[in-house]
Structures are given as structure tokens and as C-alpha cells.
Amino acid sequence: MTQPMIGHRGQETKALLKSIKPKLQGIFGTKEDVLIITGSGTAGLETAVVNTVNPGDEVLVLVTGAFGDRFVKICDAYDIKVHRLEATWGEAACPEEVKTYLLANKKIKVVFTTYCETSTGVLNPVSQLANVVHENSDALVVVDGVSCVGGVETKMDEWGIDVLVTGSQKAFMLPAGLTFVAASEKAWKVMEENKQSRFYLNLIKYRDRLADDSTPFTPALSLLFGLEQVLNLFEEEGLENVFARHTLMMNMTRAAMKALDIPLLTSDESASPTVTAVKPSDFDPEMLRKVLKKEFGLSIAGGQQHLKGQIFRIGHMGYCSPADVLQIIGILEIGIVKVGKMINLGEGVKAAQEIYLQQEALV
Amino acid sequence: MTQPMIGHRGQETKALLKSIKPKLQGIFGTKEDVLIITGSGTAGLETAVVNTVNPGDEVLVLVTGAFGDRFVKICDAYDIKVHRLEATWGEAACPEEVKTYLLANKKIKVVFTTYCETSTGVLNPVSQLANVVHENSDALVVVDGVSCVGGVETKMDEWGIDVLVTGSQKAFMLPAGLTFVAASEKAWKVMEENKQSRFYLNLIKYRDRLADDSTPFTPALSLLFGLEQVLNLFEEEGLENVFARHTLMMNMTRAAMKALDIPLLTSDESASPTVTAVKPSDFDPEMLRKVLKKEFGLSIAGGQQHLKGQIFRIGHMGYCSPADVLQIIGILEIGIVKVGKMINLGEGVKAAQEIYLQQEALV
Incomplete structure (x- = not known):
């Protein structure tokens, strides 16, 4: 990412975008263009809203936490009529409930989910x-x-996802600053007819320029340089191995928490391979976060909105390995003792190690 | 910019934003907050539009080239009634004409200029x-x-600028990816009442979070690291010296073109210290650009829109010195000979050197 800048309208940038294009499609599981917008993930979410929702449309947002809620907030800013179908935070959205809701509300034009x-x-x-x-x-x-x-298997076309958004700073292993958006043929038809005012986030401009291996506005070039490299990392490891590594890291983390008798927020069935939320019943997660930050420089996330102060979250995605998970659990155990919970030191690590060895035996 | 990532909601990021804040204010010449948005310069321009213009408002855009025209395009995307006051490209906007126009069109709520x-x-x-x-x-x-x-003196408050936008990739010496926006008290009042739908580009969200040394959405952290460093560079050199250096680079470039008898697009009075447009009468600027790129790896810009193929442009801003200008003119002279114009080699360089020595004598 520290390469000297190149002209963003020159041949080098065209070559860069041309090389990036098919690799992004592989990760999205789509034959459609994956468009690159300079902005945070929220800019990508707003792109999805302003390009697919016509003024006056009704939409359904499946809210399973703070980021489902963000879709609601964006829609509210555009005076869109939002139907909000909320799950208990920590549980997944239920397809049967969605079916029932849609059958009872025939005007819904777009369904948003996380x-x-x-x-x-x-x-x-x-x-x-x-x-x-x-x-x-x-x-x-x-x-x-x-x-x-x-970080997880994604088959946009096969699964029937019409618009898929992601960002550079999570499983993509880059600093924040880029957001990626792809759309199905059906979505493009809606976008072409869409009357919502938009300029920087008008996805059609990005599609039209990418056809010429270009971008409508000056891109964050240093992040594009980095993107090419991380796409090479994905290719070298192989996507299936990347996904298996994330599942392994999830299983190790969850096994450790179970061994230490600290409740997990989510069930095994709905757990994400990229982040694990933990809801301790006998110590303060905020105190634990402070101890870990101060003693080890380790940042773990807290809860958002009504989960604030109730949970902590361990990210295990992107440039992160099973060895990192072992280190984090080792540190966590010390932190947990320091905030006053009695545990048998090493039991979490041991459970994670056992998962690692079982997984290896399977391969 | 290659520092490891930090939590964008943590204390380190707060400290970073706190250190950046007053330095940005100095460059803008304002006591108001300078808000940082992850996006290209166009995202900043759109921010200015969607926050200040209410649906149904009339606005005046002073178009002196492609970027004045971009304000028109953004306003058009929002169905804003645009009055377009266009100067001949290469000339500056005329205050007297603006006065006449405003007196004849009393409904104009915002005037956009470049x-x-x-x-x-x-x-x-x-x-x-x-x-x-x-x-x-x-x-x-x-x-x-x-x-x-x-790169040039800017006194937002003293001059009565209500909203000022800039980007990271020009005189700010960083890669593209950040845009900066500041607003006057009068503009904030308009923005608070504004009914235009907006979310990611809602400047109020940025102001409210900056009060707590934070950002509403995940910022492009690597660029913030770089920003802190370039703000230190500005401080070390001193803003007055930075501006004098840009003026010197402009004068050197213009003197060289005059000595080589190649017409400049703009008059001395309206020339920018950051970029010089040249309009050759006896050779093809596109051919010159190709030769310079191929032989020296030097990218100079061409013309945009109706100036395409008619001009070339030399950027001399940001991380760029009088010594760089001498090198560029030396290269340019060779390129000019190669595209068939007869010149006395070295005359452009000599003229630039003379300007350099005169300037030094003045100090």
C-alpha cells in the first residue's frame, strides 16, 4: 500500500482494476461485476438502499442486531416505509417468519438482511x-x-442474493476505506428505473466505468494496491481453506468458552465463523475489556445498543490464524482471573487445542 | 500509513483525531470543525450539496471548468433548480457578473464555486x-x-466561505480516500433545518461525533495515520512557506512556457499556484503526453470535456519542489523536440532558474 501513487486515469490503474475484477467475483460467488466504492461499509449499505428502493416503496428489514438496525436508520433517513421484523438479539432471522410476513404484506419491494x-x-x-x-x-x-x-462461503448467484455489500476492513484484511457492491440482473433492472436522487453512490456510474476498467471518481489507490495483494493471499490459500480456517477458529473459540463455563450469546447453529459473542453471567465484560487492553494491548469489542455492557466479542477473521486464537484464549484466561472469576487456568486453551487436533485428524 | 490497525472506537483513534483537529483548522483558516469523510473529493462536493440545498431551492453554480460542471451534475441528480453562470474555460469567474446575476435572481439560496x-x-x-x-x-x-x-492561502472565516471542501490526494500529499468539509455557523443553521434525505453524507453526524473525537462511520484509518504525518510536514515547513513554494513553482513553470513560446491557457492574474494548463498552438498535446509517459514515466494530465486534446496540464502541488519543476521542464523540452516543435533546448529551464534566483534574492 506504500507504492508511489499512479495516475488514476492511466493504464496502470486500468491494469490493476482488470486484475482485481475476476478475483472479487470468486469471493462473492457471482458472475456479475463487483463494484468498488471509496467509503465505509455504511456507504455500501446506503448504496444498496438508494439504488434499489424507489421513493414510496415499502421494504422489510430483518433486524438481528445493530447492523440490521442500521438498514432501518438509512431507510428512515430516506422516508422509506420500513417493516421491521426483529429477532431476539443473539438469534438468527427465521425464514418461516419471513414467509408469513411477506404473504401478509404484498407491497414489499426489497428485503434487507445481514x-x-x-x-x-x-x-x-x-x-x-x-x-x-x-x-x-x-x-x-x-x-x-x-x-x-x-471468511465464509458466499454464493451470491446460486443463493439468489440480489445485492451483496461488503467492506475492506473485515475478512478482506485491509484497512477500512473501500466498500464492495454487486447486483443481480434483476436488481440492475430495478436500479436502472430507480428515481431516487443519488450521485456519488449511484451504482450505475460504477458499472459503466468498470466496463472500461475504471472508476467514476478518484479511488483510494493505496487500498487498491493492498486489495490486489490480499486477493493474491486468498488465491494462494484457496477459498475453501480460508473458509475452513474460519470455521476452525470459531470452533476453537467456542469450545474454550464452554470449557471455562462462560455462556455464549449465540447457539452453535447460528454462530458466525468470523466473530464470537460471549455473555458472561458472573463478571463484568467491560472490566475484562479494560484489563486486556491495559495489560496486553488486546482490543476485544463490547456490546452495542441494548447489549452494551452485557457481552464481549472476539473477532477471528481475515488475517488471523488458529495460533492467534490460542494466544487470545491464553490471555483471556488471565484477564478472567483478574476480574475475579475462578477458573482452572489452561482449560480453555486445552479445549481449543483439542478442537485443532480433531480438525487436523479429519483432513 | 503502514502502522497496524487500531480500534476505530478506541482511545488511540480519539487521540489521533484530537491531534489532527486544530491542524486542519489552520489550513482551512477556520475556527469551525473540519470534518473528515471517507470518500473521494466528489463525495465531499455532494456532501456540500445535500446538506445545504433544500428540495425546491434555487442555486447558482459558477462554472469555470469541469469541476464547476460537476456541481451542476450533482445538483441535477437531486432535481435542484440550477442557474449556471459559465466563464470561458481558462478564465476566472467574474465577481461583477455574479453581483448582476444575484440581483436579477433573488431566489438563489446557495452559490457554488471552485x-x-x-x-x-x-x-x-x-x-x-x-x-x-x-x-x-x-x-x-x-x-x-x-x-x-x-497549497494556497485559504481564510475560510475571514473571506466568508460558508462551506469549504477539499480532498486528501492533491495539495494534502496523501493518497485519495479522504475528503474534508468545514461549515460556517450560518451554514450549520441551514443544514440543521435541511430536509434533503441523506445518511452517510449527513454532515451533522460527523460534527456530533467529532465533538467526542470520533467519526460516525469506520474511517480509512491508514489514511488518518498519513494525515497526521502530512499535517506535521505542513507545520514544520510553515504554512506561509508552503504557499510561497507553490507560487514559486507556478512562476517557474509559467516562465519556462513563455520562454519556449508555448501559450498558457490562463492569464497571470488568474493562474493557480497548484496546476498550470498549457495550450500549444503548433504541436499535439496528446502526442507529447504519450512521449513523456513512454520515455520518462512522467504523467502529465490532458484536457477534460471540450478542452480534451487541446491542452496539457502540469501539476505542481503538495509533495513537490522547485527542483522537481526544473526536472519536469528539462524532460518537457526533450518531449517537445520529439513531437516536432523547434525550440532552443534549455531555454525553458533557464527561465525557471532565473525565477528561482530572483525569488531567493527577494527573501
């Missing part, structure tokens, strides 16, 4: 959700994949 | 323009400073 809900560590069943939406309505399916695409 | 119009190398007299706007209307003055703020 693949990995970072705020709770839930991986929503987007394939099944897309399926019920398409079987029971003509609505588009828009998926926020910010905190997992690149 | 400080340095990169596409022509014109530096518009924004201080005088802001003055006539305020003397003859209640309109807000919005200034695109993308290709010069940081």
Missing part, C-alpha cells in the same frame, strides 16, 4: 432467507455481508 | 466572490477547494 450480524456474532441463513423471499414475493434480497464475506 | 479549477489551472477569486454574494444576497457560499487548499 449475513453476519457482527453485533451478536450471528450468521443468518441468507440462502434460505433469499429462497423464501423469492418463493413468496417479487422482492429483491439485499444482504449486508460486511463482517463475513471473504 | 477555488482552483483543476481542469483549466484557474484560481478563482473566492474572497471577492464570497464578498459580492454576501453583499447582494443571503445565499450561502460553497467552495470546492479540492485541488488547492493546503
Whole structure:
């Protein structure tokens, strides 16, 4: 990322974008263009909203945490009529409920959902959700994949996702600053007819320029340099291995928490391979976060909105290995003792090690 | 910019934003907050539009080139009633004409102008323009400073600029990816009442979070690390010296072109210290660009829109010195000979050297 700048309208940038294009498609599981916008993940979510929702449309947002809620907030800013179908935070969205809701509300034009809900560590069943939406309505399916695409299997085309959004700073292993958006043929038709005012986030401009291996506005070039490199890393490791590594890291983390008798927020069935939320019953997660930061420089996330102060979250995605997970659990155990919970030191690590060895035996 | 990532909601990021804040204010010449948005310069321009213009408002855009025209395009995307006052490309906007126009069109709520119009190398007299706007209307003055703020004197508050926008990749010496926006008290009042739908580009969110040394959405952290460093560079050199260096580079470049008898697009009075546009009468600028790129790896810009194929542009801003200008002119002279124009080799360089020595004698 420290390469000297190049002309963003020159041949070098064209070559860079041309090399990036097919690799991004592989990670999204799509034959459609994956468009690159300079901005945070929220800019990508807003791109999905302003390009697919016409003024006056009704939409359904499946809220399973803070990022589902963000879709609601964006829609509210645009005076869109939002139907909010909320799950208990920590649980996944239920396809059957979505079906019932859609059958009772025939005007819904777009359904928004979150693949990995970072705020709770839930991986929503987007394939099944897309399926019920398409079987029971003509609505588009828009998926926020910010905190997992690149770390978990994603088959945008096969699963029937109409718009998929992700960001550079999560499983993509880059600093923040880029957001990626791809759209299905059906979504492009809606976008072409869409009357919502938009300029910087007008996805059609990005599609039209990418056809010429270019971008409509000056891109964050240093991040594009980095992107090419991380796409090479994905290729070298192999996507299947990347996904298996994330599943392994999740299993190790969860086994450790179970061995230490610290409750997990999510069930095994709805747990995300990229982030694990933990809801301790006998110590203060905020105190634990402070101890870990101060003693080891380790940042673990807290809860958001009504989960604030109730949970802590361990990210295990992107440039992160099973060895890192062992280190983090080792540190965590010390932190847990320091905040006053009695545990048998090393039991969490041992459980994680056992998972690692079992997994290896399977391969 | 290659520092490891830090938590964007943690204390380190707060400290970073706190250190950046006053330094940005100095460069903008304002006591107001300078807000940092992850996006290209166009995202900053759109921020200015969607925050200040209410649906149904009439606005005046002073078009002196492609970037004035971009304000028109953004306003058009939002169905805003645009009055377009266009100067001949290569000339500056005329305050007297603006006065006449405003007196004849009392409904105008916002006047948009460009400080340095990169596409022509014109530096518009924004201080005088802001003055006539305020003397003859209640309109807000919005200034695109993308290709010069940081390289030329800017006194946002003193000059009466209500919204000033710039980007990271020009005189700010960073890769693209950040845009900076500051607003006057009068502009904030308009923004608070504004009914235009907006979310990611809602400047109020940025102001409210900066009060807590934070950002509403994940920022492009690696660019913030770089920003802190370039702000230190500005401080070490001293802003007055930075501006004098840019003026010197402009004078050297213009003297060289005059000595080589190659017409400049802009007059001395309206020339920008950051970029010089040249309009050769007896050779093809596109051929020159190709030769320079191929033989020396030197990228110089061409013309945009109706100036395409008619001009070339030499950027001399940001991380760039008088010594770089001498090198570029030396290379240019060779390129000019190669595309078939007869010149006395070294005459451009000599003229630039003389300007350099004169300037030194003055100090």
C-alpha cells in the first residue's frame, strides 16, 4: 500500500482494476461485476438502499442486531416505509417468519438482511432467507455481508442474493476505506428505473466505468494496491481453506468458552465463523475489556445498543490464524482471573487445542 | 500509513483525531470543525450539496471548468433548480457578473464555486466572490477547494466561505480516500433545518461525533495515520512557506512556457499556484503526453470535456519542489523536440532558474 501513487486515469490503474475484477467475483460467488466504492461499509449499505428502493416503496428489514438496525436508520433517513421484523438479539432471522410476513404484506419491494450480524456474532441463513423471499414475493434480497464475506462461503448467484455489500476492513484484511457492491440482473433492472436522487453512490456510474476498467471518481489507490495483494493471499490459500480456517477458529473459540463455563450469546447453529459473542453471567465484560487492553494491548469489542455492557466479542477473521486464537484464549484466561472469576487456568486453551487436533485428524 | 490497525472506537483513534483537529483548522483558516469523510473529493462536493440545498431551492453554480460542471451534475441528480453562470474555460469567474446575476435572481439560496479549477489551472477569486454574494444576497457560499487548499492561502472565516471542501490526494500529499468539509455557523443553521434525505453524507453526524473525537462511520484509518504525518510536514515547513513554494513553482513553470513560446491557457492574474494548463498552438498535446509517459514515466494530465486534446496540464502541488519543476521542464523540452516543435533546448529551464534566483534574492 506504500507504492508511489499512479495516475488514476492511466493504464496502470486500468491494469490493476482488470486484475482485481475476476478475483472479487470468486469471493462473492457471482458472475456479475463487483463494484468498488471509496467509503465505509455504511456507504455500501446506503448504496444498496438508494439504488434499489424507489421513493414510496415499502421494504422489510430483518433486524438481528445493530447492523440490521442500521438498514432501518438509512431507510428512515430516506422516508422509506420500513417493516421491521426483529429477532431476539443473539438469534438468527427465521425464514418461516419471513414467509408469513411477506404473504401478509404484498407491497414489499426489497428485503434487507445481514449475513453476519457482527453485533451478536450471528450468521443468518441468507440462502434460505433469499429462497423464501423469492418463493413468496417479487422482492429483491439485499444482504449486508460486511463482517463475513471473504471468511465464509458466499454464493451470491446460486443463493439468489440480489445485492451483496461488503467492506475492506473485515475478512478482506485491509484497512477500512473501500466498500464492495454487486447486483443481480434483476436488481440492475430495478436500479436502472430507480428515481431516487443519488450521485456519488449511484451504482450505475460504477458499472459503466468498470466496463472500461475504471472508476467514476478518484479511488483510494493505496487500498487498491493492498486489495490486489490480499486477493493474491486468498488465491494462494484457496477459498475453501480460508473458509475452513474460519470455521476452525470459531470452533476453537467456542469450545474454550464452554470449557471455562462462560455462556455464549449465540447457539452453535447460528454462530458466525468470523466473530464470537460471549455473555458472561458472573463478571463484568467491560472490566475484562479494560484489563486486556491495559495489560496486553488486546482490543476485544463490547456490546452495542441494548447489549452494551452485557457481552464481549472476539473477532477471528481475515488475517488471523488458529495460533492467534490460542494466544487470545491464553490471555483471556488471565484477564478472567483478574476480574475475579475462578477458573482452572489452561482449560480453555486445552479445549481449543483439542478442537485443532480433531480438525487436523479429519483432513 | 503502514502502522497496524487500531480500534476505530478506541482511545488511540480519539487521540489521533484530537491531534489532527486544530491542524486542519489552520489550513482551512477556520475556527469551525473540519470534518473528515471517507470518500473521494466528489463525495465531499455532494456532501456540500445535500446538506445545504433544500428540495425546491434555487442555486447558482459558477462554472469555470469541469469541476464547476460537476456541481451542476450533482445538483441535477437531486432535481435542484440550477442557474449556471459559465466563464470561458481558462478564465476566472467574474465577481461583477455574479453581483448582476444575484440581483436579477433573488431566489438563489446557495452559490457554488471552485477555488482552483483543476481542469483549466484557474484560481478563482473566492474572497471577492464570497464578498459580492454576501453583499447582494443571503445565499450561502460553497467552495470546492479540492485541488488547492493546503497549497494556497485559504481564510475560510475571514473571506466568508460558508462551506469549504477539499480532498486528501492533491495539495494534502496523501493518497485519495479522504475528503474534508468545514461549515460556517450560518451554514450549520441551514443544514440543521435541511430536509434533503441523506445518511452517510449527513454532515451533522460527523460534527456530533467529532465533538467526542470520533467519526460516525469506520474511517480509512491508514489514511488518518498519513494525515497526521502530512499535517506535521505542513507545520514544520510553515504554512506561509508552503504557499510561497507553490507560487514559486507556478512562476517557474509559467516562465519556462513563455520562454519556449508555448501559450498558457490562463492569464497571470488568474493562474493557480497548484496546476498550470498549457495550450500549444503548433504541436499535439496528446502526442507529447504519450512521449513523456513512454520515455520518462512522467504523467502529465490532458484536457477534460471540450478542452480534451487541446491542452496539457502540469501539476505542481503538495509533495513537490522547485527542483522537481526544473526536472519536469528539462524532460518537457526533450518531449517537445520529439513531437516536432523547434525550440532552443534549455531555454525553458533557464527561465525557471532565473525565477528561482530572483525569488531567493527577494527573501
